Amino acid sequence: MASALRSLLDLHPSLWTGKHYAHAAGACLPSGFDALDAELPGGGWPVGSLIELHAPQDSSALSLLLPALNALQAERLRVLVAPPYQPMQQLWHSTPATTGQSSSSENALLARMIWIRSQHLNDTLWASAQALRHGHCAAVLSWLPAHVPLAALRQLQLLASQSDSLFFCLRPAHSQANSPALLRLELQTRQDQQGQPWLDVHIRKRRGPPCKNSIALAPHHTLMPPAAIPSHVPVPATAPEPAYA
Secondary structure, three states: OHHHHHHHHOOOOOOOOOOOOOOOOOOEEOOOOHHHHOOOOOOOEEOOOEEEEEOOOOOHHHHHHHHHHOOOEOOOEEEEEOOOOOOOHHHOEEEOOOOOOOOOOOOOEEOOEEEEEOOOHHHHHHHHHHHHHHOOEEEEEEEOOOOOOHHHHHHHHHHHHOOOOEEEEEEOOOOOOOOOOOEEEEEEEEEOOOOOEEEEEEEEEOOOOOOOOOEEEOOOOOOOOHHHOOOOOOOOOOOOOOEEO
């Protein structure tokens, strides 16, 4: 019986049991955190899938994502749709396609980034959809509110599945749980007694057994919270020109 079930599960990546991880339907990219990769089906961030991060309205989510985003190749775009703070482009790097070196090497390049400001939810959804359709985006990051029509999220998941982009939706803590996202994480920030910042990652949804314990990660980058950046500070010369949806 067990062997027959195993054969059935091997037929399609959409089939899995509650005791095992689902087979990844596509490529997975390492997150840059071994402890997190060990808990993610496929061993990393799934490409071509809607991934939700529920996090405080600070830069903690980018602290989690930057190691993977900086490992992407230089010639493809990173698109940020409606971020609540000014991106710090000097922290965004990419891997030269010809050398195959890591983004920490001396030859790492500044990433090609498009920063899109939008005033309304419909604009954010439209811009995210266009980025996924574009075909030349290595990663799309979209900041969405707590409540989004389910049909809109399903459309984004469908577009993501037809792309080869990493697609992250960053939403406030305690956002709606009803979502077609294949992977949903909740992030919490804290400091220990020595002042070391930590990121506690709770995996709330994955294609596999429940993850009962949080994963404590020491972020590679400690980003300045948006509250510490006055709104009147001019955009530095190295920052991309904002585009409007």
